[in-house]
Amino acid sequence: xxxxxxxxKTLHDRGMRMTPQRQLVLDAVRSLExxxxxxxxxxxxxxxxxxxxTTIYRTxxxxxxxxxxxxxxxxxxxPSYSVDDHQHVHLVCHVCGSIQEIPCELLDPxxxxxxxxxxxxxxxxxxxLSGTCxxxxxxxxxxx
Amino acid sequence: xxxxxxxxKTLHDRGMRMTPQRQLVLDAVRSLExxxxxxxxxxxxxxxxxxxxTTIYRTxxxxxxxxxxxxxxxxxxxPSYSVDDHQHVHLVCHVCGSIQEIPCELLDPxxxxxxxxxxxxxxxxxxxLSGTCxxxxxxxxxxx
DNA sequence: TTATGTGCAAACTATTTGCTCGTCT
DNA sequence: AGACGAGCAAATAGTTTGCACATAA
Numbered sequence: 001x002x003x004x005x006x007x008x009k010t011l012h013d014r015g016m017r018m019t020p021q022r023q024l025v026l027d028a029v030r031s032l033e034x035x036x037x038x039x040x041x042x043x044x045x046x047x048x049x050x051x052x053x054t055t056i057y058r059t060x061x062x063x064x065x066x067x068x069x070x071x072x073x074x075x076x077x078x079p080s081y082s083v084d085d086h087q088h089v090h091l092v093c094h095v096c097g098s099i100q101e102i103p104c105e106l107l108d109p110x111x112x113x114x115x116x117x118x119x120x121x122x123x124x125x126x127x128x129l130s131g132t133c134x135x136x137x138x139x140x141x142x143x144x
Numbered sequence: 145x146x147x148x149x150x151x152x153k154t155l156h157d158r159g160m161r162m163t164p165q166r167q168l169v170l171d172a173v174r175s176l177e178x179x180x181x182x183x184x185x186x187x188x189x190x191x192x193x194x195x196x197x198t199t200i201y202r203t204x205x206x207x208x209x210x211x212x213x214x215x216x217x218x219x220x221x222x223p224s225y226s227v228d229d230h231q232h233v234h235l236v237c238h239v240c241g242s243i244q245e246i247p248c249e250l251l252d253p254x255x256x257x258x259x260x261x262x263x264x265x266x267x268x269x270x271x272x273l274s275g276t277c278x279x280x281x282x283x284x285x286x287x288x
Numbered sequence: 289t290t291a292t293g294t295g296c297a298a299a300c301t302a303t304t305t306g307c308t309c310g311t312c313t
Numbered sequence: 314a315g316a317c318g319a320g321c322a323a324a325t326a327g328t329t330t331g332c333a334c335a336t337a338a
Contacts, residue, residue: 015316015317016317016318017311017312017313017316017317017318019317019318019319021318021319022318036302037302037303038301038302050319050320051319051320052319052320052321053302053303054303054304054305054319054320054321055318055319055320057302057303057304058304058318058319073217073219073220075217076217076223077301077302078301078302078303079220091258091262091264091266093264094267094270100262100264102258102261102262106254106257106258106261107254109253109254110250110251110253110254113250114235114246114250114273114275117246117250118235118244118246118278119277119278119281120235120237120244120275120276120277120278121275121276121281122235122273122274122275123238123274123275123276126238126274126275127273127274129258129266129271130266130267130270130271131258131264131265131266131267131270132264132265132267133263133264134262134263134264137263137265159291159292160292160293161292161293161336161337161338163292163293163294165293165294166293180327181327181328182326182327194294194295195294195295196294196295196296197327197328198294198295198296198328198329198330199293199294199295201327201328201329202293202294202329221326221327222326222327222328289338290337290338291336291337291338292335292336292337292338293334293335293336293337294333294334294335294336295332295333295334295335296331296332296333296334297330297331297332298329298330298331298332299328299329299330299331300327300328300329300330301326301327301328301329302325302326302327302328303324303325303326303327304323304324304325304326305322305323305324305325306321306322306323306324307320307321307322307323308319308320308321309318309319309320309321310317310318310319310320311316311317311318311319312315312316312317312318313314313315313316313317
């Protein structure tokens with residue numbers, strides 16, 4: 001797999017080693033999409049039950065710094081990890097907690113505005129937007 | 145103060161009581177702007193040293209449900225509380241951690257788009273946008 | 289005199305750190 | 314041998330819960 005190759009090379013270039021744990025964590029992030037460290041740990045432990053959650057945290061941090069995965073804070077609890085090429089914006093409903101995904105391109109106008117106005121380079125692939133989803137809006141109206 | 149009045153009435157209408165603790169927490173949120181529960185606790189304890197952090201959490205939760213304050217997750221650690229009328233969008237730099245504020249109106253086009261496209265009512269006053277700030281961008285370019 | 293609010297201790301969740309030991313080179 | 318990585322236990326940060334006591338209505 002090229003993932004394994006790519007990771008191995010990236011690590012080697014920095015004097016780091018490829019390990020089964022690192023491969024398993026990357027695979028888990030890839031296949032789960034939007035998983036918490038806890039969920040990733042469970043997935044990894046299906047294959048290698050002795051892997052410790054500490055290793056999960058350390059590996060996620062490493063992969064994040066290498067740019068292979070990214071994390072988003074979708075509200076309260078634990079952050080959510082995805083592989084870097086899985087890009088979209090999250091719409092988080094603060095009423096029911098549901099999450100929808102929308103394409104990043106919808107934010108292009110805003111990205112342009114912020115770049116010009118504030119010199120701020122918005123990273124749309126990192127994003128969680130909070131609000132009220134259609135279903136919860138409908139229910140609100142029915143209550144009135 | 146009308147804050148005190150307003151809070152007292154809101155509480156009374158629901159069979160709840162106005163207490164010094166609640167007033168102090170609301171005052172602290174108001175004067176600190178973007179404070180964590182921990183920071184709010186410290187501020188309150190300058191006046192009333194025996195107030196427990198538990199009370200801070202319970203009161204913030206109450207004020208949040210009453211709509212008098214709101215909280216935002218600006219990245220990792222603890223959430224950040226502000227009074228409800230202090231509305232703006234946060235630009236969080238994921239490199240240096242700095243926070244800028246911009247007016248909510250800049251998001252109006254996006255709010256419209258999401259309303260039409262997804263029936264999602266984006267709450268722009270709740271928002272933290274992550275990216276790279278001007279200073280960090282400049283430094284990146286110098287390094288290259 | 290009862291509902292409401294507070295303080296205190298303990299539990300809990302998510303995460304980090306220190307240390308030892310194993311292993312690749 | 315020396316650097317790097319993993320496992321384990323303990324520490325830490327942030328938050329919640331249970332319970333007993335206090336107090337306003």
